[in-house]
Amino acid sequence: MTQAMADAMRPPFPAERGLDVYNKKLGMWIFLASEVMFFGALIGSYVILRFGAAGDWAKPGVVLNIKITAFNTFLLICSSVSMVKAYAAIQDGYPDKLRFWLLMTILGGACFVGIQVFEYIHLVEHGFVPSGVREGSELAEMVAAGSLPAATMGLYGSTFFTMTGFHGFHVTCGVLSMLYLYVTKALPGKYTAQDFAGIEVVGLYWHFVDLVWIILFTIVYLV
Amino acid sequence: MTTVAAASHTAHAHHDDRSFIKKYIFSTDHKIIGIQFLFLSLFFLLVGGFLAMQIRWQLGFPGKPMPGGSLLPETMAPGGVILPEYYIQLVTMHGTFMVFFAIMLLLVGVYANFLIPLKIGAHDMAFPRINMASFWSAFAAGGVMLASMYVPEGAARAGWTMYAPLSAREDLSGAALGQQLWSVSIILFGLSSVLGSLNYITTVINNRAPGMTWFRMPLSIWALFITAILGLLAVPVLAGAAIMLLFEQVLGTHFFDPAAGGQVLLWQHLFWFFGHPEVYILILPAMGIASDLIANGSRKPIFGYHSMVFAICGIAFLGWIVWGHHMFVSGMNPTLGSSFMVSTLLIAVPSAIKVFNWMGTMWRGNLRFHVPMLHGVGFVAMFTIGGLSGIFMAATPVDMFIHDTYFIVAHIHYVLFGGSLFAIFGAIVYWFPKMFGRMMNEGWGKVHFWLTMLFYNMTFFPMHNLGMAGHMRRLYDPNIYDFLKPLQPLNTFISISAFLLFGSQIIFFVNFWWSMFKGKKAPLNPWEDNGLEWTLPSPAPHGNWETPPTVYRGPYEFSVPGMSEDYLPQTKKLPTDREPAMTPAHGH
Numbered sequence: 001m002t003q004a005m006a007d008a009m010r011p012p013f014p015a016e017r018g019l020d021v022y023n024k025k026l027g028m029w030i031f032l033a034s035e036v037m038f039f040g041a042l043i044g045s046y047v048i049l050r051f052g053a054a055g056d057w058a059k060p061g062v063v064l065n066i067k068i069t070a071f072n073t074f075l076l077i078c079s080s081v082s083m084v085k086a087y088a089a090i091q092d093g094y095p096d097k098l099r100f101w102l103l104m105t106i107l108g109g110a111c112f113v114g115i116q117v118f119e120y121i122h123l124v125e126h127g128f129v130p131s132g133v134r135e136g137s138e139l140a141e142m143v144a145a146g147s148l149p150a151a152t153m154g155l156y157g158s159t160f161f162t163m164t165g166f167h168g169f170h171v172t173c174g175v176l177s178m179l180y181l182y183v184t185k186a187l188p189g190k191y192t193a194q195d196f197a198g199i200e201v202v203g204l205y206w207h208f209v210d211l212v213w214i215i216l217f218t219i220v221y222l223v
Numbered sequence: 224m225t226t227v228a229a230a231s232h233t234a235h236a237h238h239d240d241r242s243f244i245k246k247y248i249f250s251t252d253h254k255i256i257g258i259q260f261l262f263l264s265l266f267f268l269l270v271g272g273f274l275a276m277q278i279r280w281q282l283g284f285p286g287k288p289m290p291g292g293s294l295l296p297e298t299m300a301p302g303g304v305i306l307p308e309y310y311i312q313l314v315t316m317h318g319t320f321m322v323f324f325a326i327m328l329l330l331v332g333v334y335a336n337f338l339i340p341l342k343i344g345a346h347d348m349a350f351p352r353i354n355m356a357s358f359w360s361a362f363a364a365g366g367v368m369l370a371s372m373y374v375p376e377g378a379a380r381a382g383w384t385m386y387a388p389l390s391a392r393e394d395l396s397g398a399a400l401g402q403q404l405w406s407v408s409i410i411l412f413g414l415s416s417v418l419g420s421l422n423y424i425t426t427v428i429n430n431r432a433p434g435m436t437w438f439r440m441p442l443s444i445w446a447l448f449i450t451a452i453l454g455l456l457a458v459p460v461l462a463g464a465a466i467m468l469l470f471e472q473v474l475g476t477h478f479f480d481p482a483a484g485g486q487v488l489l490w491q492h493l494f495w496f497f498g499h500p501e502v503y504i505l506i507l508p509a510m511g512i513a514s515d516l517i518a519n520g521s522r523k524p525i526f527g528y529h530s531m532v533f534a535i536c537g538i539a540f541l542g543w544i545v546w547g548h549h550m551f552v553s554g555m556n557p558t559l560g561s562s563f564m565v566s567t568l569l570i571a572v573p574s575a576i577k578v579f580n581w582m583g584t585m586w587r588g589n590l591r592f593h594v595p596m597l598h599g600v601g602f603v604a605m606f607t608i609g610g611l612s613g614i615f616m617a618a619t620p621v622d623m624f625i626h627d628t629y630f631i632v633a634h635i636h637y638v639l640f641g642g643s644l645f646a647i648f649g650a651i652v653y654w655f656p657k658m659f660g661r662m663m664n665e666g667w668g669k670v671h672f673w674l675t676m677l678f679y680n681m682t683f684f685p686m687h688n689l690g691m692a693g694h695m696r697r698l699y700d701p702n703i704y705d706f707l708k709p710l711q712p713l714n715t716f717i718s719i720s721a722f723l724l725f726g727s728q729i730i731f732f733v734n735f736w737w738s739m740f741k742g743k744k745a746p747l748n749p750w751e752d753n754g755l756e757w758t759l760p761s762p763a764p765h766g767n768w769e770t771p772p773t774v775y776r777g778p779y780e781f782s783v784p785g786m787s788e789d790y791l792p793q794t795k796k797l798p799t800d801r802e803p804a805m806t807p808a809h810g811h
Contacts, residue, residue: 018427018428018429018430018431019428019429021429022429023349023350023425023429023430024350026349026425026428026429027349027350027353027421027422027425030420030421030424030425030455031417031421033455033456034417034420034421034455034456034458034459035459037455037456037457037459037460037463038459038460038462038463039463040460040463041459041460041462041463041464041493042463042466042467045463045467045478045489045493048486048489048492049478049484049485049486049489052486053484054484055484129474130470130474130475130476131474131475131476131477132477132483151483151484152484154476154477154480154483154484154485155477155478155483155484155485157476157477158467158470158476158477158478158485159478161470161474161476162466162467162470162476166466
């Protein structure tokens, strides 16, 4: 056996003969299917709890700062666009453009996470926590005054922090993976018009995370 | 034959210059990972069995000091007498270890890893490093679960189904850290399962050898492939539910807390939405493996190959729409209950197709009752009993009567022990030579099979009677009810049978370890089988094949007329065989 054989990652003959899709891309699609089920469990629980709840649901506009999150949503959509630009650049064989657009995507994602952390700190200061409303806080006074429904605030806090928290975790993972690809492959110029699998695969993940956010923003912040 | 083994040994030593740690500990080789999973899951099988023995002691001899029980701390068993708090931990951890860490890892961890690349002619899994991550996250999950038994207030105690709010609230369960560690372990386990599943699916779709078309795949690979799809889609739901449970325990959220508007049934729906596909994750690979063993032992093509494949797919599909049959008495809408009843009863159709096909395979076969074949036939017989008792539970009116009784305990053990575990024992004996290059002892294998079969039925069959008489599941001491007092002799009989059953497993474990070092050297094709894995030396070298094998037919061509032998390997080219069309290679 040759040394090349010993490396099972790169077999010396074409190993992929099933679909017209290479392994990493197929693997990512399959992984995204499991992610759909994971977010499906969280979002489905939210829908059931909200429609099964006795009494009114809290008005998102009263508890949350929708304007800043709307800006954040815009930022994440922009980062999806820059991801497409990065992908198109390397497909056409421009590694310098790839580096620029990939960096833009990383920055967009990092800003999104930063703003979300800022939002969380702000919400907790006002008294909005995963268990509902913190006693003695600004929101607790509003609940006492009847401008927020006491019965459903606990559910709102539980579902809000779980869903947006896990989305934020996914964005963080995406930013870290893109940063890894940027440092180890894009900067040394290892991506070419013939080999850009990493960019395509991380791009798929990034668009998925973006799509989940659009759903979350709609059902958690807007309705 | 010995020359082949010797030649393989030199080839092995020649190319393999990886260090011990890279080769055996942090290995990316699917065969080594499969063997790692085997050791891990057999360890948890022993742990789970050991817990079961303590349960049986309490039920067989309630209130009497357990032998060796004085070693346990005062909080569990003062003076060797098991406390109710400890008893509920025993049943919880027995279920958890057996379902997640023994049977599921034995089938999906061990045999998906070990068999898929070998049986489809691939060098390795599509993502060897992700495969390694899958093993080590399962290892971490098992470690956390084991550690949870040693924390001061003890392990999780809400039953393996972890119904909320009992599992969610410390004031109800009485164990904060143990419950939290259960949730953490299950989340890690979910990660491991998803990483494994996406690997198996990608490998089967993309990395088959030339000529290995979908309908030339062995049924074991079909079953593992469909199982991987179930695992990929069902386990994330459990992980999501476990995350909510962990937040409930740690952050004080209110998902399952009715006082704050949460819904108790939400946990049950999420758990069983995962839990029923999980049931098929635990049985489909066993069905696939049993099909391989029975075709080999019958020296006949499997009866109705295509209908077997479609039955696997049908069971997997129906598995998604039946979870409500676990919840007939939960207060769920009764109309919804009827639809769950109908969909559940439908599963009897593909299951019966499989049972009849196994019998059709054996019918007038040139039967060879080697140890794997015995286990395969044992699987069919016991699975049939378990399947028939399942129909009682599917029917809502009957289920209302037997719900949460020992009838259910009997049923799950008939399908999980009598079904899955018999197929697993068969698989271990069958592929032992491929793993370790030696045969397990045939005579002791037969002794183990017959003793297990006898004591297993003595243990679990009377549980049906207990259940019909109203003996509740997870009951600490049946003698507190007058109507259960007459059943004490039956309980004692079951316990003694269970101790004998556990004792007969020692034969298996001694045979396993002894054969690994001292067993007879394995010939190239010890079972005279057609599968691709038997064209390789045992144990197979890293990377499996130098050049990919070419496949000319399906795996069940036994007793083909006009052949000098009664088997026809998938790689053997006959003058009438055409070369398979090569699909174009891809970049990257």
